[in-house]
Amino acid sequence: MSIVLAGGAGFIGCKLVAHFLGLGQHVLVLDNLCRGKQEYIQDLQPQAHVHFVNIDLANTEKTLQTIRDFHAKYPVQAVWHMAANSDIPAGIADANVDLNDTFMTTFSLLQAMKALGLKNLAFASSSAVYGDHGPTCKLHENIGPLLPISNYGAMKLASEALISAAAESWLQGAWLFRFPNVVGVPATHGVILDFIRKLRATPGELQVLGNGTQQKAYLHVEDLVEAMLFIVAHAKEKVNVFNIGPEDAGCTVAQIASETVAKVQPSAAIRYGEEPRGWVGDVPKFLYSVEKLAALGWKPRHSSLETVRRAVAEIAGQEAD
Amino acid sequence: MSIVLAGGAGFIGCKLVAHFLGLGQHVLVLDNLCRGKQEYIQDLQPQAHVHFVNIDLANTEKTLQTIRDFHAKYPVQAVWHMAANSDIPAGIADANVDLNDTFMTTFSLLQAMKALGLKNLAFASSSAVYGDHGPTCKLHENIGPLLPISNYGAMKLASEALISAAAESWLQGAWLFRFPNVVGVPATHGVILDFIRKLRATPGELQVLGNGTQQKAYLHVEDLVEAMLFIVAHAKEKVNVFNIGPEDAGCTVAQIASETVAKVQPSAAIRYGEEPRGWVGDVPKFLYSVEKLAALGWKPRHSSLETVRRAVAEIAGQEAD
Numbered sequence: 220m221s222i223v224l225a226g227g228a229g230f231i232g233c234k235l236v237a238h239f240l241g242l243g244q245h246v247l248v249l250d251n252l253c254r255g256k257q258e259y260i261q262d263l264q265p266q267a268h269v270h271f272v273n274i275d276l277a278n279t280e281k282t283l284q285t286i287r288d289f290h291a292k293y294p295v296q297a298v299w300h301m302a303a304n305s306d307i308p309a310g311i312a313d314a315n316v317d318l319n320d321t322f323m324t325t326f327s328l329l330q331a332m333k334a335l336g337l338k339n340l341a342f343a344s345s346s347a348v349y350g351d352h353g354p355t356c357k358l359h360e361n362i363g364p365l366l367p368i369s370n371y372g373a374m375k376l377a378s379e380a381l382i383s384a385a386a387e388s389w390l391q392g393a394w395l396f397r398f399p400n401v402v403g404v405p406a407t408h409g410v411i412l413d414f415i416r417k418l419r420a421t422p423g424e425l426q427v428l429g430n431g432t433q434q435k436a437y438l439h440v441e442d443l444v445e446a447m448l449f450i451v452a453h454a455k456e457k458v459n460v461f462n463i464g465p466e467d468a469g470c471t472v473a474q475i476a477s478e479t480v481a482k483v484q485p486s487a488a489i490r491y492g493e494e495p496r497g498w499v500g501d502v503p504k505f506l507y508s509v510e511k512l513a514a515l516g517w518k519p520r521h522s523s524l525e526t527v528r529r530a531v532a533e534i535a536g537q538e539a540d
Numbered sequence: 541m542s543i544v545l546a547g548g549a550g551f552i553g554c555k556l557v558a559h560f561l562g563l564g565q566h567v568l569v570l571d572n573l574c575r576g577k578q579e580y581i582q583d584l585q586p587q588a589h590v591h592f593v594n595i596d597l598a599n600t601e602k603t604l605q606t607i608r609d610f611h612a613k614y615p616v617q618a619v620w621h622m623a624a625n626s627d628i629p630a631g632i633a634d635a636n637v638d639l640n641d642t643f644m645t646t647f648s649l650l651q652a653m654k655a656l657g658l659k660n661l662a663f664a665s666s667s668a669v670y671g672d673h674g675p676t677c678k679l680h681e682n683i684g685p686l687l688p689i690s691n692y693g694a695m696k697l698a699s700e701a702l703i704s705a706a707a708e709s710w711l712q713g714a715w716l717f718r719f720p721n722v723v724g725v726p727a728t729h730g731v732i733l734d735f736i737r738k739l740r741a742t743p744g745e746l747q748v749l750g751n752g753t754q755q756k757a758y759l760h761v762e763d764l765v766e767a768m769l770f771i772v773a774h775a776k777e778k779v780n781v782f783n784i785g786p787e788d789a790g791c792t793v794a795q796i797a798s799e800t801v802a803k804v805q806p807s808a809a810i811r812y813g814e815e816p817r818g819w820v821g822d823v824p825k826f827l828y829s830v831e832k833l834a835a836l837g838w839k840p841r842h843s844s845l846e847t848v849r850r851a852v853a854e855i856a857g858q859e860a861d
Contacts, residue, residue, distance in 0.1 A: 314647065380686065
């Protein structure tokens, strides 16, 4: 049996590739290498089980053809779709970015799966589908309306919707993971990496976008992978929607800034902007419910702050190499 | 001032064109005439204020160019987007149908509006965004998760999401109307029209898809237009999401069949299928909440059954012509 891993050369995808290789499976890694890197998967063993194709998944024809060829040799058990644009401001500046990389990737994969009779799909959705419900509303899976404030969030919600419709007519199992902020290595983007790179460029000070009060839930990539695999193993509805995250209310950008400065450049001054948001499309503060996941039986072992501390050390190590 | 009316040659769109002409406005009617017909707008007065363009709105470049030319002569005040594929089974059979006609139409219109600085958008969404929450769950605007069961519903939700994201960065006002089943003339599709045409083809009997217990809320197109205009006039959030419908729980397919037979072919026998659904993607029974709209100040004056009775008479007249 084998797995198709869209976005498999990315930060999260490469961890899943390693997991499935460990189970003895062949893995078809589909990635446009926009953020992902081949080096993230080139040392994984057995390398003969890693089948990498550099592909634009918005290309429906080519996606079908590539999966068809692989499926003929290694019958595909499930598709894991972790591919997306991860640069939210870029997607707001040009809606085509999230249309192609975040939504059409889903459309193409579904078209290919339908044509080939592949019936199980695990999908990386996002807390961004909720939009801004204010700092006191707990975001659990059964609230609405869903009014995303970025094209990234919009195209994640659009993808969920299309997967849900497919489950009504031909898809047998769908697992929609609504991710929090995920940190760890290999870091390709995100606030910690940005801070570390800024501190290397300007060691004396760290300029922070926004006033530092933005608060978010952080999960380590290894905990995230564990949670996803747990959900697929235990959630048996046709369409399974789960928030994944830590149990706390998150930590602030100011806390991340101070952890990063303490680790990387203790003498640097931290300077904040005045806006409560870092950029358009950034939800300033929200409470994320992971009660549904806890009821299923999985709980995170680390707080947001512990996770951030671990990731700062890991990413500082990555950037020092 | 003027209005852009996407889908303006359709069943609902043409009523809005008439309304805006009555206010003295010029109207740019954009329609691919897939379901709409030019005859629906050719007698509207003053005809010199009706600017019709046959266009595939999935074509982003052409959409921008067409609206730009019109806007240069008649400054556009608002865009009303009523264009969509309305054949739900066709969209399930081929996902490209709803991708192009229901979603990419929204994408293109938003791209054009952003480029031209047009900041007000009224959008025909649908109760189909909710998916199937069972017969006892009241579908109000703040429930979730939204798991549509047709590509039509999925691409309506995707459109809502994209509009919501645009409102965060450049759109000033968005009105998202979640339509019930809408009936009246000129009928282009729907269960009443299907029944009347079947009865003309086979006068002795009416074969109904499904077991007749499917129950839905019906609103007359004239009430719908009144409700939409009321919402735009009174709802002043940046993004305004409103269910529109009657206050009752709807009427059944069996009731519609018997009303239609009584009017058109009283001697015909009605035969039912066995399935609780008429087709894949059809939500069998749901309770639709219109309390938010009532709180805003608009209430429908007719029940679903009264509306169906009126529409049966109107559509029978249309088909007799």
